Amino acid sequence: MLAGGLLMSEIHEPVMIAEIVELFAIVPNGVLLDATLGMAGHATAILRRHAGLHVVGIDRDMMAIEHAIEVKNSLGDADARRFTAVHARFDRAADVLGRLGITRLSGALFDLGVSSPQLDTADRGFSYRTDAPLDMRMDRSETLSAWHVVNEYDADTIAELLQRNADERFAKRIAAAIVAARPISSTMQLAAVVTAAIPAATRRSGGHPAKRTFQAIRIEVNAELDILSTSLRDVMAMIEPRGRIAVLSYHSGEDRIVKNVMREAEVDSSRPNIATPFAHPSRTAPRAWRKVRVAKHPSTAEQQRNPRASSARLRAMERCEMPL
Ligand SMILES: C[S@@+](CC[C@H](N)C(=O)[O-])C[C@H]1O[C@@H](n2cnc3c(N)ncnc32)[C@H](O)[C@@H]1O
Structure with a gap:
């Protein structure tokens, strides 16, 4: 809770909130998983729009779960009963849901x-x-922190992760500068080392010079890309016909993984139907998933209001009805 009795979720505008709420407004009654609860802005808006949904929100950060308890207390009884928050990483979602007796x-x-x-x-x-x-x-109970990455990884590994996690053009220069400046103990010290490693002419464009390095190190610390595809596949396997999945990603590495998992779900289901091998060879199995038409990026107005939303990319799919 912040000063003035406002919840943090009432101050931070959830990204593409109108689009997300509309996407889920027509899904069947049942359970919606919010795999990245955060300040519960999306979760509570979905809850209010769709009276037939129970929202289970998970987050690996205890700060989000503590906030979710305040959010739950601020809801009316009927809505509060439809909202559950659990501290977990989203690759454990199926287990978390299973323990709550949820299979679909x-x-x-x-x-x-x-x-x-x-x-x-x-x-x-x-x-x-x-x-x-x-x-x-x-998750502050985990042991790997940015300090370890910055002070203990070798230069090649740092360069490789800057490249992979943030498409950093000056990955090698930055990695060499980090290794030369050790020990580095604070964020400002790291930002200064990175800024000095980038050619002066480039420093003036494209936002803060340390932005990509911080992003890349954060992704490494939290193993953000490593668990994404299996987590998406596991959760998609639990979604019932006419149910939907929506993913908001914020950089190309993340979006590439989401795109591949979704494409694979579409393509797999349109392979020749092996259940009816004597059918005409051009016949394909019914599609199990279809893309949902939705805005790909936040509107210009939203990007102006909330610059942090400007890199967002939305992808959504719906599970099709499968004939028995
Ligand atoms: C962009 S915020 C979500 C904001 C949220 N939609 C809202 O309306 O407030 C992302 C959240 O996901 C959590 N998160 C990131 N990776 C996670 C993971 N692998 N498992 C669980 N939570 C994760 C972060 O801790 C953060 O709170």
């Missing part, structure tokens, strides 16, 4: 990456704008 989903939402409160809480070490110890762990 009407929908699932993944709003990937870091939340505004994580960025804005200085001592979490996610931001290059405020000085803090190098941390960046979404």
Whole structure:
């Protein structure tokens, strides 16, 4: 809770909120998984719009779960009964749901990456704008922090992760500068080392020079890309006909994984139908998933209001009715 009695979710506008709420407005009654609960902005808006849904929200950050308890207390009794928050990583979603007796989903939402409160809480070490110890762990009970990556990884490994996680053009130069400047203990010190490693002419364009390095290190610390495809596949396997999945990603590496998993779901289901091998060879099995037409990016107005939303990319799919 912040000053003035407002919840953080009432201050931070959830990304593409209108589009997300409409996407799930027509799914069948049942359970919706919010795999990245954050400040529960999407979760509560979906809950209010669709009276037949129970929302199970999970987040690996205890700060989000503590906030979710405040959100639950602020809801009316009927809505509060339809909202459950659990501290977990989304690759454990099927287990979490199983323990709640849930085997089928009407929908699932993944709003990937870091939340505004994580960025804005200085001592979490996610931001290059405020000085803090190098941390960046979404789950503070885990052991690998940004300090270990910055001070213990060799230069080749750092260069490789800057390239893979943030398409950083100056990956090798930055990695060499980090290794030369050790020990590096704070976010501002790291930001200064990175800025000095980037050619002066390039520093003036494309946002803060340390932005990509911070993103790449955060993704490494939280193994964000490693668990994404299996998590999406596991959750999609639980979604029932006419149920939907929506994913908001914030950089090309993430979006590539989402696109591949969704494409694979579409393509797999349109292979020749092996259940009826004597059917005409051109006959294909009914599609199990179809893409949902939806805006790909936030509107210009939203991007102006909320610059953090500007890199968002939305993809959504619906499970088709399968004839018995
Ligand atoms: C962009 S925020 C979500 C914001 C949320 N949709 C809202 O309306 O407030 C992403 C959240 O996902 C969480 N998160 C990221 N990766 C996760 C993972 N693998 N498992 C569980 N939570 C994760 C982060 O801790 C963060 O709180």
